[in-house]
Structures are given as structure tokens and as C-alpha cells.
Amino acid sequence: MSDKNPKDRFYYNLDFLSSPDARSIRIMTEFYGPFHLFRQNRIADTVVFFGSARIQSQEDAQAALDKAPKNLSKEKRIRLNRILDMSRYYEDARLLANKMTVWSKGLKLKNKRFIIASGGGPGIMEAANRGASEAKGISVGLTISLPREDSGNEYISEDLDIKFHYFFMRKFWFLYLAKALVVFPGGFGTLDELMELLTLIQTDKIIKKIPIVLYDSTFWNNVINWDYLVEAGTISKSYLSLFKTCDSVDQAYKYLTRHITKHQLKGPNF
Numbered sequence: 001m002s003d004k005n006p007k008d009r010f011y012y013n014l015d016f017l018s019s020p021d022a023r024s025i026r027i028m029t030e031f032y033g034p035f036h037l038f039r040q041n042r043i044a045d046t047v048v049f050f051g052s053a054r055i056q057s058q059e060d061a062q063a064a065l066d067k068a069p070k071n072l073s074k075e076k077r078i079r080l081n082r083i084l085d086m087s088r089y090y091e092d093a094r095l096l097a098n099k100m101t102v103w104s105k106g107l108k109l110k111n112k113r114f115i116i117a118s119g120g121g122p123g124i125m126e127a128a129n130r131g132a133s134e135a136k137g138i139s140v141g142l143t144i145s146l147p148r149e150d151s152g153n154e155y156i157s158e159d160l161d162i163k164f165h166y167f168f169m170r171k172f173w174f175l176y177l178a179k180a181l182v183v184f185p186g187g188f189g190t191l192d193e194l195m196e197l198l199t200l201i202q203t204d205k206i207i208k209k210i211p212i213v214l215y216d217s218t219f220w221n222n223v224i225n226w227d228y229l230v231e232a233g234t235i236s237k238s239y240l241s242l243f244k245t246c247d248s249v250d251q252a253y254k255y256l257t258r259h260i261t262k263h264q265l266k267g268p269n270f
Helices: 020-040 058-066 074-106 124-134 167-176 188-202 217-223 226-232 237-242 249-265
Strands: 046-050 115-118 139-144 161-164 178-183 212-215 244-246
Touching: 020 161, 020 167, 046 074, 046 124, 046 188, 058 074, 074 115, 074 124, 074 212, 074 249, 115 124, 124 139, 139 167, 161 167, 167 178, 167 188, 178 188, 178 249, 188 212, 188 237, 212 217, 212 249, 217 244, 226 237, 244 249
Parallel strands: 046 115, 046 178, 115 139, 139 161, 178 212, 212 244
Antiparallel strands: none
């Protein structure tokens, strides 16, 4: 008997695939789909940038301040100046991603290695993708569907805007291919990603040697009192060696490239 209507199969049934009973199938697609795209694009590993979606480029922040009416309240003007001050992180992320991309392209390896990856949104994520794009390199955006925010930015490479529904699958792909991470100032999401990463390393769920840069000591020392955690006995002092705080693009670049060269190119993590 001929198969007159192949569309009656369950894998074509969108109502079924969207149902609670098919959740495990949807989770699997968020593993195998990105796996397929990374393999298709010959991407072996990544350098991941975390940071706030709210931080603007210096150009946009300055334009907003210049356009502000003269009778703007003191509180709002202070806020605009704070946004302009925070824009330095956007420009630093953009420059660091650019430098890392130029360095990666210069390795001339068979596969594409140490490709810039971000959460694919605005702010620091956009800056990272933008820096890679301006270096004429490719970059990945691991975007997430959110009810009140658009996902994606214009600097993500074609075919590498990878959209997720499940946060935990997105986090998996952030870390599975990561050979280095840079954490710029951010809010709840950035803190969540950082703490989960440190927990996985602390508990030996991640055993590869990953350089972690916390960008800007002033910000991070104000947000998290690491020394007090040691003093309180809730973490061991040795855990402070899991990351390095850097205060300039050059410092972060030198630390990342030195660590990657030692441990990732021909070392135990190759």
C-alpha cells in the first residue's frame, strides 16, 4: 500500500510537538540542532562573552545625552551620565573580541577555533559579536526567547544565530565548547551564568582548564565580596584562583592568549 499522506506522521504534527508530552523531543532538538550547526560551520570551540544587555555603545549613550532637553531633571541627567560612563564596557568588549578574532584567524588551523560567542542580544553581547564582525571573523549568538525582549543582533554571523527556548540547553552550549570566558559587568543573568560556571568547575563537572576573566575589578569587588566568602568559610581561598580580574583590554588579551596557547593548542585540552 502506498503512503498517500506522509504528513500524518507525528514528527510533522506541530500540535503534538508543542505539547507537554513532546517536551523531551524539543529538548533534544536544542542539543542536536546547535551540534549540527557547529559541525557544519567547522567550529571546534569558542571564547564566550557574558555581560549586561543594558549597556549601550559610546556613540548611542553620547547621542542620548546630547539630545536630552535642557530642563531635564537632575536625577535623569545623572542617569544618562551613568549610562555614558558604563558604555566604556561596550567599547572594551568590542575591542577585546576584535583582538581575539584577529589572533584566532592568525593561527590558520584546520577547524575554526576560539570563535567569539555571546548570548546574542544587545549590550555587551552585541559588542562581542560586533568586534568579531569588524575583524572580518565569524561569531555565534546563542539567543533565548523572552516575552518582553527581542533576541539577536545584526553582527551575528549568518547561520550562527542559534535560538533557544530552554535556558539550561543554552547554558550547556555556552560551556560545552568554551575554551575561555570573559565576564563583563552585568545583572542577574550574568551573575547566574558566572556562579553556575564556578560551581561546575568547583565540583569537577568541568575539568578542562578554562581561563575566566572578570572584567573591571572595581565593579566585581563591589558586587561580590570574595574575601568575605573566604573569611566566612563558605568557599576555600584556593577557589579565588579559578578566575582572574582584569582592568584593561590588553591585560585580558594577554592573559587569555597565553593561557589558551599553553593549555588549548597542544596541551591537555586540545
